[in-house]
Amino acid sequence: xxxxxxxxxxLSRFRPSSLIRNFLKPRKVNLFSGCPANTQCSFxxxxxxxGDSVGTSCGPFFFCCGSQDSRDDHHVNxxxxxxVRNDPLCGxxxxxxxxxxxxxxxxxxxxxxxAFIQVGGSRCGGALVAWRHVVTAGHCVxxxxxxxxxxxxxxxxxxxxxxxxxLPSETFGVDEVKVHPKFRFxxxxxxxxxxxxxxDRAVEYKFNMKPICLPEKGTDFLxxxxxxxxxxxxxxxxxxxxxILQYVPVPIINNKMCxxxxxxxxxxxxxxxxxxxxxxxxxxxxxCQGDSGGPLMIxxxxxxxxxxxxxxxxxxxxxxxxxxxxxxSSTSDWISTNLY
Numbered sequence: 001x002x003x004x005x006x007x008x009x010x011l012s013r014f015r016p017s018s019l020i021r022n023f024l025k026p027r028k029v030n031l032f033s034g035c036p037a038n039t040q041c042s043f044x045x046x047x048x049x050x051g052d053s054v055g056t057s058c059g060p061f062f063f064c065c066g067s068q069d070s071r072d073d074h075h076v077n078x079x080x081x082x083x084v085r086n087d088p089l090c091g092x093x094x095x096x097x098x099x100x101x102x103x104x105x106x107x108x109x110x111x112x113x114x115a116f117i118q119v120g121g122s123r124c125g126g127a128l129v130a131w132r133h134v135v136t137a138g139h140c141v142x143x144x145x146x147x148x149x150x151x152x153x154x155x156x157x158x159x160x161x162x163x164x165x166x167l168p169s170e171t172f173g174v175d176e177v178k179v180h181p182k183f184r185f186x187x188x189x190x191x192x193x194x195x196x197x198x199x200d201r202a203v204e205y206k207f208n209m210k211p212i213c214l215p216e217k218g219t220d221f222l223x224x225x226x227x228x229x230x231x232x233x234x235x236x237x238x239x240x241x242x243x244i245l246q247y248v249p250v251p252i253i254n255n256k257m258c259x260x261x262x263x264x265x266x267x268x269x270x271x272x273x274x275x276x277x278x279x280x281x282x283x284x285x286x287x288c289q290g291d292s293g294g295p296l297m298i299x300x301x302x303x304x305x306x307x308x309x310x311x312x313x314x315x316x317x318x319x320x321x322x323x324x325x326x327x328x329s330s331t332s333d334w335i336s337t338n339l340y
Contacts (some may be wrong), residue, residue, distance in 0.1 A: 005087035022295050025197045041065075051127025063187065070272050081333040084214050087130050089205060091213035101200065108158045108165060111229050113304075116154040117197075117293060119144055125230040126197070127157060128211045128288035128305050130339040134173060134197045136293035139184040139190045141197065148174040153199060154340040156208035160243045166229075169300040173200035178338050180331060188269050191313035191317045193326040207285040212297065212306045214336060221252050221307050224298050226278050228310065228323070250278040250323065251258050252307070257301025258322055264272060265321055274330040296325050 041062050094109030113125035115134045119141060126136035134153055144150050157169040174196035184191040201211055215221075229247040258277030262269050271277060278296055296308030309327030328335070 020257050029136075035095075036242045041310045054275065079334075080217070081337040084216055084332045084336045086213045086336075088212045090129070090211045091305060092210060093299075093304060094207045094210065104246065104248075106158075106229060106247045109208050111245065111247065111295075111297070111304075112156070112208050112210040113297070113306075114155075114157070114229055115156050116160070116231065118139075118152045118154075120150050122293045123231075125232075125310065126153065127295040127297075127309075128203060128209065129214060129306065129335065130203050130211055131205070131340050132199045134199065135295075135306065135309065135328075135335060136195055136197060137190075137311055138179045138193045138195045139185065139311070140293040141195050142179050142183060144183070145177045145179055148177045151177070151197065153197060155203060156206070158208065158245050160241075165208070167206060170209070172203075174198065175200050180334060189271070189275055189324045191272065192331065193311040194240060194309055194328070194331050194335065196335055207260055212295065212304050214332040215305045215307055215329040217329060219307075221276075221298055221329075224307075225249050226251050226252050226296045226298050226307060228278070228291065228294065228296050230291035230294040230310070232294070250280065252276060252296075252298075253322060253326060254276045258324070261322060267321070271324065274327050275311070276325050278308065278328040295334075 031057065040117060041064055094112050095107040113128040115128055115136070117126045117134070117136055117140065118126040122140070122142035124136055126140075127136045129135050134155075141151060151174040152171055152173060154169050154171045156165075156167060158165045174197045177195060179195040179196070180192040182192040183194070205211075227247050227249055229245060231241055231243070231245060255271040255273075255275065255277065258271045259269060261281060276296075291310045294305050294310045296310065297304050298307050299305075306328050311326045312324040
């Protein structure tokens with residue numbers, strides 16, 4: 001899985017020679033006055049070398065850097081946009097069946113909210129959440145906000161580029177793109193990585209096209225088994241993509257644990273409150289490249305909820321590197337206010 005501007009794992013192993021350590025030494029610069037307390041505007045590589053966490057950009061190749069213990073921006077005071085409203089028909093799978101990496105073929109109609117999104121020559125996933133709205137990752141569509149005509153959304157697909165399904169898929173244009181107002185590209189996982197697409201016409205619900213439910217604001221799904229689904233790579237680093245929709249179960253883990261696992265790989269990262277991690281300590285199963293924007297879902301008493309949006313990852317199904325998702329319950333009120 002890949003998110004725009006996500007730092008490559010190799011960067012975390014960077015070990016500069018003594019000749020350039022002085023250059024990489026953190027320095028305060030006056031490029032930007034908005035760095036949080038206990039951080040300083042420093043050259044990007046110096047942050048990684050010293051083990052400091054990388055915050056917001058403060059100039060070309062410069063970012064607000066601070067220690068792992070200095071997290072003034074870790075907890076964000078979020079606005080309240082009102083109650084979460086769901087479509088009365090949301091979250092009902094059309095299949096009773098209870099290969100993304102380590103995954104398996106989904107059944108036809110098992111995840112009828114899955115969206116296949118094409119943005120120019122790129123591809124992302126998404127999820128139908130209302131009769132005319134699809135949710136995806138902000139980084140997938142942020143650069144096309146003012147040109148939504150470049151986006152195509154296909155719903156009801158199961159086998160890509162095939163007419164073998166019991167019901168046909170349908171492709172929609174996009175009239176409007178709304179990216180979360182706090183979305184921000186970063187060298188690590190993007191902040192508030194969520195967007196809502198307004199389709200060019202209403203979706204007629206059927207066996208292979210139905211919406212998924214949004215969770216209540218602030219709901220915590222820690223310890224639950226989530227399901228990632230999409231048409232991403234079957235193997236780490238592979239350019240091959242499956243034609244049949246794949247899904248994989250992954251446990252939702254604590255943010256601190258997620259940070260700790262990454263540090264065991266030499267990767268210093270902050271998992272902010274609007275993010276959530278899911279995956280296995282020793283890898284083997286994960287969402288992968290090509291699944292950005294796709295859903296992380298849970299089944300709660302027979303009703304499916306969208307709990308995460310594939311956002312970032314430093315590798316694919318590797319040990320100590322779980323997938324990083326946008327936490328939908330942190331912004332479900334904002335999503336909802338853009339639907340009705």
